[in-house]
Amino acid sequence: MPELEKVYNPVEIEKKWTAVWRERKVFTPDAAAVETPFTIVLPPPNITGSLTVGHALGTTVQDLLCRWKRMKGFNVLWLAGMDHAGIATQKVVERALLEQGIAKDALGREKFLEECWRWKEKYHDRIVEQLGAIGASLDWTRETFTLDPGVSRAVREVFVRLHRKGLIYRDRYIVNWCPSCGTAISDEEVDFVETHGKLYYIAYPFADGGGELVVGTTRPETMLGDVAVAMHPGDKRAAALKGKMLDLPLAGRTIPVIFDEAVDPAFGTGCLKVTPGHDATDFLIGLRHKLDPIVVIDREGKMNAEAGCFAGLDRREARKQVLAALEGQGLLRKIDDYEHSIGHHDRCGTAIEPYISRQWFLRMKTLAAPGIEAAKRGEVAFTPERWGNIYLSWMENIRDWCISRQLWWGHRIPVWYCGGCEETIVAVDEPASCPKCGGTKLAQDEDVLDTWFSSWLWTFSPMGWPEKTRDLETFHPTSVLVTGGDIIFFWVARMIMASLEFMGEIPFSTVYITGIVRDTKGRKMSKSLGNSPDPIDIVGRAGADAFRFTLMMLSPPGQDIMFDESKVDVGKHFANKIWNAARFVLGQEVDLGCAEAGAPDAFPAAARDAGSAALYESIFGSAAGPEIEFGWEDRWIVSRLARRAGELEQHIETYRFDEASRTLYDFLWHEYCDWYLELSKASAREGGARGRGAAVTARAVLGSSMILLHPTMPFITEEIWSMLAPRRGVLAGFHFPGIPGRCLDEALEADVAFFMEIVSAIRNLRQSFNIPPGRLVSAVINCEKERLRGVVDIEAEKKRLGRDLEKIARECEKVEGRLKDARFVEKAPRDVVEQERNRYNEMSDKKRRIARILEDLG
RNA sequence: GGGCGAAUAGCUCAGUUGGUUAGAGCGCCUGCCUUACAAGCAGGAGGUCGCAGGUUCAAGUCCUGCUUCGCCCA
Numbered sequence: 004m005p006e007l008e009k010v011y012n013p014v015e016i017e018k019k020w021t022a023v024w025r026e027r028k029v030f031t032p033d034a035a036a037v038e039t040p041f042t043i044v045l046p047p048p049n050i051t052g053s054l055t056v057g058h059a060l061g062t063t064v065q066d067l068l069c070r071w072k073r074m075k076g077f078n079v080l081w082l083a084g085m086d087h088a089g090i091a092t093q094k095v096v097e098r099a100l101l102e103q104g105i106a107k108d109a110l111g112r113e114k115f116l117e118e119c120w121r122w123k124e125k126y127h128d129r130i131v132e133q134l135g136a137i138g139a140s141l142d143w144t145r146e147t148f149t150l151d152p153g154v155s156r157a158v159r160e161v162f163v164r165l166h167r168k169g170l171i172y173r174d175r176y177i178v179n180w181c182p183s184c185g186t187a188i189s190d191e192e193v194d195f196v197e198t199h200g201k202l203y204y205i206a207y208p209f210a211d212g213g214g215e216l217v218v219g220t221t222r223p224e225t226m227l228g229d230v231a232v233a234m235h236p237g238d239k240r241a242a243a244l245k246g247k248m249l250d251l252p253l254a255g256r257t258i259p260v261i262f263d264e265a266v267d268p269a270f271g272t273g274c275l276k277v278t279p280g281h282d283a284t285d286f287l288i289g290l291r292h293k294l295d296p297i298v299v300i301d302r303e304g305k306m307n308a309e310a311g312c313f314a315g316l317d318r319r320e321a322r323k324q325v326l327a328a329l330e331g332q333g334l335l336r337k338i339d340d341y342e343h344s345i346g347h348h349d350r351c352g353t354a355i356e357p358y359i360s361r362q363w364f365l366r367m368k369t370l371a372a373p374g375i376e377a378a379k380r381g382e383v384a385f386t387p388e389r390w391g392n393i394y395l396s397w398m399e400n401i402r403d404w405c406i407s408r409q410l411w412w413g414h415r416i417p418v419w420y421c422g423g424c425e426e427t428i429v430a431v432d433e434p435a436s437c438p439k440c441g442g443t444k445l446a447q448d449e450d451v452l453d454t455w456f457s458s459w460l461w462t463f464s465p466m467g468w469p470e471k472t473r474d475l476e477t478f479h480p481t482s483v484l485v486t487g488g489d490i491i492f493f494w495v496a497r498m499i500m501a502s503l504e505f506m507g508e509i510p511f512s513t514v515y516i517t518g519i520v521r522d523t524k525g526r527k528m529s530k531s532l533g534n535s536p537d538p539i540d541i542v543g544r545a546g547a548d549a550f551r552f553t554l555m556m557l558s559p560p561g562q563d564i565m566f567d568e569s570k571v572d573v574g575k576h577f578a579n580k581i582w583n584a585a586r587f588v589l590g591q592e593v594d595l596g597c598a599e600a601g602a603p604d605a606f607p608a609a610a611r612d613a614g615s616a617a618l619y620e621s622i623f624g625s626a627a628g629p630e631i632e633f634g635w636e637d638r639w640i641v642s643r644l645a646r647r648a649g650e651l652e653q654h655i656e657t658y659r660f661d662e663a664s665r666t667l668y669d670f671l672w673h674e675y676c677d678w679y680l681e682l683s684k685a686s687a688r689e690g691g692a693r694g695r696g697a698a699v700t701a702r703a704v705l706g707s708s709m710i711l712l713h714p715t716m717p718f719i720t721e722e723i724w725s726m727l728a729p730r731r732g733v734l735a736g737f738h739f740p741g742i743p744g745r746c747l748d749e750a751l752e753a754d755v756a757f758f759m760e761i762v763s764a765i766r767n768l769r770q771s772f773n774i775p776p777g778r779l780v781s782a783v784i785n786c787e788k789e790r791l792r793g794v795v796d797i798e799a800e801k802k803r804l805g806r807d808l809e810k811i812a813r814e815c816e817k818v819e820g821r822l823k824d825a826r827f828v829e830k831a832p833r834d835v836v837e838q839e840r841n842r843y844n845e846m847s848d849k850k851r852r853i854a855r856i857l858e859d860l861g
Numbered sequence: 862g863g864g865c866g867a868a869u870a871g872c873u874c875a876g877u878u879g880g881u882u883a884g885a886g887c888g889c890c891u892g893c894c895u896u897a898c899a900a901g902c903a904g905g906a907g908g909u910c911g912c913a914g915g916u917u918c919a920a921g922u923c924c925u926g927c928u929u930c931g932c933c934c935a
Binding site: 010392489561563577580665766825826828829831832 | 865867874880885897900
């Protein structure tokens with residue numbers, strides 16, 4: 004037996020097993036295998052940077068499920084991959100280049116893309132390293148990148164099919180425009196930020212000279228693009244104002260007064276300036292009233308020629324100058340403080356500019372319908388359930404998806420325009436010539452697709468779709484999707500729609516939504532904030548197992564986690580505890596006979612009936628030598644093991660990873676180490692048949708614990724397993740039949756629980772009577788005061804017992820009152836009443852005992 | 862404005878369909894280097910479960926209202 008370090012040192016051990024697993028290809032499933040498949044696709048991390056603690060949480064959950072299922076005998080595929088993350092990556096590469104003094108536009112599209120690919124390689128390798136460090140049992144042989152040719156082909160295929168169906172269209176429309184990134188973005192990419200702003204009241208004089216209308220606006224600079232002033236048709240002033248024209252100040256134009264239901268009569272003065280070029284609501288009003296938009300702000304957020312003397316100004320500067328000009332003309336009536344939400348680009352924080360431009364859109368309503376049905380029928384279930392409602396409410400109010408982006412990094416839109424006849428050609432592969440005029444001057448659309456337009460195919464595009472592959476047949480639909488609630492709209496909902504549309508089946512049956520990992524200030528841990536420790540550093544300091552265990556223990560479903568690295572100590576201590584238990588068990592010098600090889604027949608039948616021997620056989624293949632005898636404590640711990648194993652299974656199957664880790668922790672630390680191993684030391688000292696019984700049990704229970712714990716703490720369990728059962732192969736690939744049900748012994752467990760209570764009581768007395776730990780005491784405690792005087796602080800003891808007595812008397816009264824209440828006896832279930840009676844008897848007994856001791860103490 | 866989540870020990874959190882004296886880890890106090898583990902062992906202190914009502918034989922748990930914090934949607 005090798006000498007084991009006193010303190011568990013994970014670094015070398017983790018490195019070793021990572022290599023062994025890779026070498027043995029434990030995590031690469033065979034699509035042709037007959038076992039039931041279990042599939043998870045890794046939410047492809049963005050290659051913008053390295054992973055955060057939040058990723059570590061999601062990865063651990065997935066790994067736990069995969070390892071659990073693998074040991075249960077499933078054919079497990081956990082698919083690895085990464086996302087090109089269009090706008091996010093383009094942004095970081097742009098910034099990195101700028102730091103070297105290189106502008107993106109000066110570099111040109113080709114060169115810039117080369118830079119992006121270089122970036123991708125670097126962070127790809129980093130992420131692979133990180134995932135490996137936390138023990139992810141991913142299948143890297145099937146690894147996919149969202150810009151891989153196969154995926155790209157799938158993306159184009161999808162675009163063409165949707166276009167053919169009439170679901171993809173191109174239109175000039177008002178979109179969310181990021182002036183800083185210079186691209187359109189989808190509604191989902193806009194974050195609304197509550198802002199202290201102003202509401203400006205501006206007077207628009209009537210063109211015929213009589214009076215004025217005052218409009219309230221938060222964006223005075225857009226007035227230069229006003230085309231009307233709108234009021235609610237029910238407004239009292241409506242009749243009088245019909246057909247009236249207004250002079251638009253600063254612009255030298257006249258605009259009509261119009262009436263539209265969309266105006267909120269209670270807001271401001273009830274008069275709304277209509278600016279279709281720069282507001283989504285106004286755009287729709289403009290359409291309804293056939294008013295052409297006037298655009299006054301350009302794509303960079305500067306005023307254009309339409310803005311007259313304000314042309315060239317930044318939109319913020321323009322606001323100041325417009326207000327000053329209005330003030331000068333005496334038209335600025337009032338300024339109120341005003342709290343409102345302003346949309347910002349979620350990637351760069353720039354205030355969004357509603358902007359009219361020609362973009363590609365995807366009609367979502369028809370795609371959403373089957374996705375809504377699937378969730379309502381329960382074919383796709385969310386955990387925790389409430390996320391299902393969030394998904395449904397979004398799906399039911401779904402809007403068209405703007406899928407084109409004015410970026411370089413991404414899937415180029417598969418559309419070509421003919422220079423000869425202006426024909427638009429939508430095709431999977433680049434056409435050689437125009438099918439209409441035969442011209443060869445074809446130019447591909449300059450834009451790329453939204454990143455999510457490739458990730459929404461993620462459950463099937465990496466498996467080779469649109470080809471009918473063996474992988475697709477075996478592993479689709481996938482089993483569980485593990486991800487954060489923040490990308491339900493971006494990703495989860497769209498995957499459900501894509502899979503139903505193109506595969507004709509759901510992408511996954513369960514969506515497990517993890518909590519969000521926050522720092523101690525409550526901020527989400529993110530790359531951009533830079534407030535997440537690198538998982539690799541935590542692993543380096545505490546070990547992957549400790550980190551994983553802590554994450555699982557800290558994450559009740561649906562709750563965010565306030566993470567602080569000091570919390571990992573729980574896991575670190577636990578790993579050390581396990582290590583030392585193993586050190587103790589493996590160090591016991593007991594002759595186990597044919598510990599691993601040899602015939603099980605060598606066992607006496609009686610011994611084989613005992614749970615621990617049966618267990619030993621089931622794990623190690625055969626059992627110890629002929630002479631073996633088990634004690635009650637052996638049967639007890641085996642019974643506890645069986646019970647805990649059942650609880651664990653229950654918890655994992657219901658995604659209660661916090662409960663699962665607690666179960667393992669309590670069992671191993673308290674039941675196995677604190678009670679069982681301590682009890683078994685006496686039997687071990689006895690030696691002989693009894694000693695062997697204890698040793699076999701200690702090993703068997705440790706062995707099964709390693710199996711049960713492996714999905715949570717893969718490295719340390721693998722290491723201990725390799726010492727415990729060196730000929731049984733790697734634990735990661737071990738199929739475990741489960742703990743035999745006959746190991747359970749309820750009566751024995753109850754007896755031992757009682758025994759434990761007595762032992763605790765004696766320890767308590769011992770401590771309060773200051774009896775040295777080394778001294779053996781008789782279990783019959785004599786409380787005659789004369790003998791105790793001098794040894795015991797009698798006053799302190801009396802005080803303590805007095806408190807106990809008070810508490811128990813109070814409780815006793817409560818129970819008594821309950822039992823005397825006829826309504827309780829009549830209405831409460833029989834067993835509850837019975838239980839209360841027993842409690843009453845027990846407590847009044849205890850009350851008498853304490854009172855007697857107090858009396859004895861004087 | 863609508864929806865959702867949270868409020869339990871000094872700190873971070875459990876407490877699944879209402880039913881023993883509300884638990885854990887950390888921190889704190891006391892005693893122990895008991896030959897697996899001081900990252901440990903044994904014992905202990907500490908909570909009117911955010912507030913106010915209600916339902917019930919019985920409420921941390923269910924209902925209503927309110928307060929504070931956080932998130933999502935408009």
